[in-house]
Amino acid sequence: MLFGEATKFGGELLDADKTYTAEIALGATTTTGDAEGEVVERRHVALGRVEIQRVLAGFRGELRQVPPMYSALKRHGRPLYEYARAGCSVERTARRIRIHELRLDAVAAERLAITVRCSKGTYVRVLAEDIGRALGCGAHLAQLRRVEIGPFSLAGAVTIEALEALGGEAREARLLPVDAVLGHLPAATLGQVAASRFMQGQPAELPGAGSGRIRVYGPAGTFVGIGEVGADGRLQPRRLISSGDAPAGTPAIAPRTL
Numbered sequence: 358m359l360f361g362e363a364t365k366f367g368g369e370l371l372d373a374d375k376t377y378t379a380e381i382a383l384g385a386t387t388t389t390g391d392a393e394g395e396v397v398e399r400r401h402v403a404l405g406r407v408e409i410q411r412v413l414a415g416f417r418g419e420l421r422q423v424p425p426m427y428s429a430l431k432r433h434g435r436p437l438y439e440y441a442r443a444g445c446s447v448e449r450t451a452r453r454i455r456i457h458e459l460r461l462d463a464v465a466a467e468r469l470a471i472t473v474r475c476s477k478g479t480y481v482r483v484l485a486e487d488i489g490r491a492l493g494c495g496a497h498l499a500q501l502r503r504v505e506i507g508p509f510s511l512a513g514a515v516t517i518e519a520l521e522a523l524g525g526e527a528r529e530a531r532l533l534p535v536d537a538v539l540g541h542l543p544a545a546t547l548g549q550v551a552a553s554r555f556m557q558g559q560p561a562e563l564p565g566a567g568s569g570r571i572r573v574y575g576p577a578g579t580f581v582g583i584g585e586v587g588a589d590g591r592l593q594p595r596r597l598i599s600s601g602d603a604p605a606g607t608p609a610i611a612p613r614t615l
């Protein structure tokens with residue numbers, strides 16, 4: 358959950374890799390690709406662990422995946438699930454995704470337990486269907502749990518109930534700094550003059566910084582936003598925090614997104 362200035366950087370999490378634990382039910386395909394749909398076909402399952410591992414190996418790396426009809430993607434201004442509920446199927450363009458890790462955790466009866474670390478835009482439901490098709494028995498997604506997104510995992514999570522039981526100061530202590538979302542970006546620290554220019558939406562000189570997006574800090578180590586270094590070596594502001602968190606001496610300006 359993002360609050361205050363951190364909401365400006367939520368897009369970083371949308372683009373981040375995700376990790377899921379999932380259970381795949383073999384031998385049954387459904388209308389939705391998951392347990393909520395109606396079963397449309399059942400097949401006998403007689404598979405060994407070695408065969409399953411061989412099939413899973415073919416789903417690692419870069420793939421092309423067709424989004425499911427039961428999804429929120431829009432076509433002509435309407436989400437695909439509306440077409441699906443009306444009994445219609447529309448053409449969907451396959452999208453490039455990447456499966457960084459696909460691990461078989463357990464095999465029990467007609468269930469597979471897997472861990473998937475994947476790029477944005479990956480539908481684990483479709484992955485489950487494709488795995489079932491490759492195994493020759495059909496399958497659907499029985500359970501799904503997201504356990505990591507970008508730098509965050511359930512190991513550092515806290516439930517709403519646990520927060521409610523804490524006092525105000527203890528709740529505040531659970532909050533991470535804004536730049537915790539941006540640990541995947543290289544960092545640069547500006548001097549006072551450069552930081553002031555940067556916070557006013559003006560480019561700053563940053564020799565030897567290479568190119569690309571970076572997280573930017575003021576002279577006191579205060580996070581001030583995201584910048585992008587161009588081919589000319591100049592740091593252009595891209596997304597800034599409000600002046601309330603600016604380095605000391607930085608002129609007050611209205612919050613902005615550049």
